[in-house]
Each structure stands twice: as C-alpha cells, then as structure tokens.
Amino acid sequence: MGSLVITAIAVMLLLSVGIVFFVVLYQRRVIKHQEDIRSINERKQIELIQASIRGEEEERMRIASELHDDVGATLSSVRLFLHAARRSSDAEILDQSRDLLDDSIRKVRNISHKLQPALLQQLGLQASLESFAAMLSKTGNITIEYSCPVPLPRLNDNVELSVYRILQELTSNILKHAHASSITIETLLLPAGLRTVIVHDGEGLTETSYKELTYKKGAIGLKNIVNRLKSVNASISFDMQGDAYRIIIETPLSEKRL
C-alpha cells in the first residue's frame, strides 16, 4: 500500500512537471511561429517598398531616356534646321522644322499623358478606360473591349488612378506574357464598391501563381499592383470562366471615395 501511494505521488508530480514543461515548450513554439510570420510579413513589406522605389526609378529612367534620346534629338534637329534656315531662308527647311516641333510637342504630350492621364483627371475612369481600350485596339494585334453597364460616377481621385494603373499594368502583362487575342474589361458599380473584371483568352495567372510571383524577388509590376491595391484597400482574385482567364478587382467605396 505504502509503495503504491509513493508511486502515485511520484506519478502525479511527474505528470504536473510534464504539463508545465509542455506549456513552456508549446508557448515558445507558438511565439517562434508568430515571430516567423512577422518576419516574413516585414520582409514582404520591404520587398514591396523596394519594388515601388525601383518602379519609380525605372519610370524616371524611361522618361529621362525618352526626353534625351527622342525629344532632345528632335529639338537638336530643329535647331540645326533653324540655323540653316537663317542662312538660306528656305521655306522647305522651315516646314520641316515646324513638323519636327509638332512631333516634339506630341512626344512631350505623350510623356505627360503617361505620367498623369489628363483624360482621367478631366472625364474620369469610364472615359479613360474607353479611350485606353480604343487606343490598344487600334494597334490591330489584339481586340480590347470595354463595357460599363451602368455609367460610372466620378470616384475619388486615388481610386480612379489606382484602378486605371492596375488595369494598365494587368493589360500590359497580358499583352507581354499571355499571348491573348482578345481582352474584355468591365466595370460594375455595386453596393459594396467597384468591381472591375478583366477576361482574356491567353495563358493567364492563377491565384497561386500570382501569390508565388508577388512573394518572389522581381515581378516589380505585380508588386506595384499589390501596392496600389493596398492603397485603396482593394482585393484581387483570379479564376477561370470556361477557357478564359478572369481577373476580378474589388474596390470598396466608402462615402469619402465617391
């Protein structure tokens, strides 16, 4: 009897010590897990910031090279033509100079339009997307249709610009990587917010591949999309509609955003 009691006490104490150790180890494991998640999120945040900075730098370099190589070169030619015209007063040279100046003005306007689409500021998202679709369709390489069943009201500037930029980036990616022959863009104003749907018949992204790409290094365009989505609290999802790939962007619209 005595040994049984002693054994029982020892077992109870060992069990208690075991439980205490379990609690300590379990809590350490949970905290380590939380730390890991936090560090992954921080790393991802840093990558997003870096992607944003890199994207900005690349845009600046593109503008600089366009100004230097294109507009700069055209204006230099105009200068030469004008110098020649001063000596000979040749009307043809003056005409050529005028044409070149017109060309430069058009190029500067294009650069300015790419930086901040004037149409978006003046007429809003719907008109800008109509123009955007028409412009891309003109190339003849792809058919782009834009539809908006219910006319869109003017939205908050940030929402309009973000949605427009996201669509620009997604369309550019589809053109570059998906080998699609047609793209359909649709914007729907729902009680929950703005739903933008892109459907294309190329090789599209899936939800998993999108997540993988945004977590990987590089893929600056996609990371910029993530940044823009975050800035307007929007979400993106990918699925299939028959054989076509579908991208849905849901942008919540608070009263302030309308």
Next chain:
Amino acid sequence: MPDNLSLFTKVLIYLSTLSGLPAVMAGRNKRSAIWLYVLLSFIFDVNGTVLRLMDIPRFWASNLFFLVEFLCFSCYFIGAICPQKYKKIAYYLTGAMVVYFVIHTSIKSVWHTNFVDGAILYGIYIFYCLCGLAKVIQEIEYVMIERNPTFIFCVAILLYASGSFIILLFENKLLYLENGLILSLWLYVRNPLNIFKNLLIAYGFVLMNKNKWVRSS
C-alpha cells in the same frame, strides 16, 4: 513537537512554516485573493506549528484551512480565468461546494480532518490550474512565459495540489495501516511542496510588482 524528529526534519518544518512570509511581504500591495490565501496559509502554518510544539490537537484547524484555501483559490481562479458569462455559475458552484464541505464535515466530525473532501478540493485545484495553464497558452500575453504571474501561480498550486492530492486521498487508510509512512509523507513531501509553492507565489508577486513584462503584440 516530538523529540524524536531529526534536526533536518525540524528545520524543514520551520522552513515550511515560515516559507509563506516572503510571499506575504511581496504581495502586500496586491491585496488579491491569492495574497489573502498566502496570508491565511501563513497564519494557519504558524498556528499548526505552535499547536504541534504544545502537543495540542490541531486537526480541527485543517478543516477550516481547507475551507479558506478553497474559497481563496476559487475567487482567484474564477477572477483570472473564468469567462465573464460563466462567472456567476462558477461562484454558485463554489458556494455549493462550500455548503457541501461544511455539512459533510459537520456530520462526520469537526474535530477530525476531513481528508476525503480535502482530496476532492485538491482535485478541483488541479483542474483550476490546468484551466489557468490553458488560458496562458491561449492568450500568450508574455513573450517569456516565466515572467507571467498567472503561469507562476498555476505551476506553484499545480505541483502543491498534485503532491498533496494523493496524500489526502489515502490518508485515512494509511493512518491505520502505515502511520509512519503518512507522517513521513507529510514531513518530506508536503512540507517541501509547501515551501516550493510559497516561494513560487512570492516570485509571482515580485513579477507583478516589477511589472517588467513584454506583451507579445
């Protein structure tokens, strides 16, 4: 106190008696149920040792101590771990248990320790501590668990109750069959556990006072 006890045993008894003092001092600003328990436990321990020295029967005090201990632990654990919506029920159950213990002990004998009911109460403390530890795991308030006073109190009471539970459960049987063993168990198991419990509770109060904890989020 019997003269046949060794010096080591006597020192152990005195240490166990006085072990509550650091906890009483460390937690005097807190005035919580756990501090009240430590204070009353210290008073009962001193009282028990004095009665033992004077060879006066002290078993009646054990019943009172069981009751006080149960009330203090219940108040502490219900306040610390019980969800708000169940608190009322928990207090009713505590009240019911107190009534049962008082009636049962009165029927049996107030002058003899009610070991079986005592064992039941210690079983309840083990349950309280397991719930407390589960809550500590769930909430993860502290990055370093050993800085969490609730965790320290739970460990202290869990080890103390686990060791004492079996002694109390078999006390009645062993009292007649192996009286020497039960005395040894009280002296060499319960006393060290009591010291350990009181020191851990004191450490818990020190942590509460320092308040040097870091929340995980």
